[in-house]
């Protein structure tokens with residue numbers, strides 16, 4: 479199996495004190511590459527440290543997550559931009575960025591401003607974006623409509639066929655990052671997969687969150703991506719091996735700065 483986990487936070491506290499073990503278990507399970515998207519200020523150094531231990535099988539994305547946008551947003555954003563500018567060749571994407579109005583709507587306007595600035599950054603550097611969008615599809619699409627030419631992925635996609643259509647009509651030809659949600663019994667995402675088509679699916683875990691069935695409720699890790707791959711393959715009428723090859727090719731095509739070791 480040759481799988482790419484396009485969204486995994488193996489550098490977070492949940493994997494201490496041995497995050498490297500989670501990377502090794504993923505490799506043993508058939509994961510050939512993992513992308514670490516940044517979250518806030520505190521995650522930058524830990525992310526870089528784990529990446530430096532496995533430079534050939536991991537890549538990094540730099541960006542400021544919408545739930546990290548608060549009172550001190552300007553300061554925090556400046557620090558993330560310092561990190562971005564200090565090692566430009568390290569990033570395969572700008573991410574994760576976006577809009578999240580599920581937890582808190584207080585900073586909606588500021589989230590929009592920070593999201594838009596990072597979309598402009600991605601265009602300037604010809605990088606794809608990793609979009610986090612929760613309870614904020616219209617706002618996210620509004621921002622994307624203002625930055626034509628941005629390419630990327632709607633990470634942790636869990637929407638309907640109508641949402642897929644809406645994204646294509648308003649934002650363009652985006653990829654959809656599919657994770658453990660597709661394995662949940664209360665999700666209809668598996669039925670939406672044919673409208674996405676194998677050409678626009680990339681796989682992810684979003685570890686340590688959203689562990690797929692039969693690991694649901696546990697700490698998620700990149701090795702568990704095999705369970706998601708099996709369900710996605712079935713929903714598209716493909717063998718798991720073929721789905722793995724296709725989605726990995728999609729991932730390397732979108733994240734074209736990845737240096738395959």
Ligand SMILES: [Zn+2]
Pocket residue numbers: 485487515574684
């Ligand atoms: Zn994430």
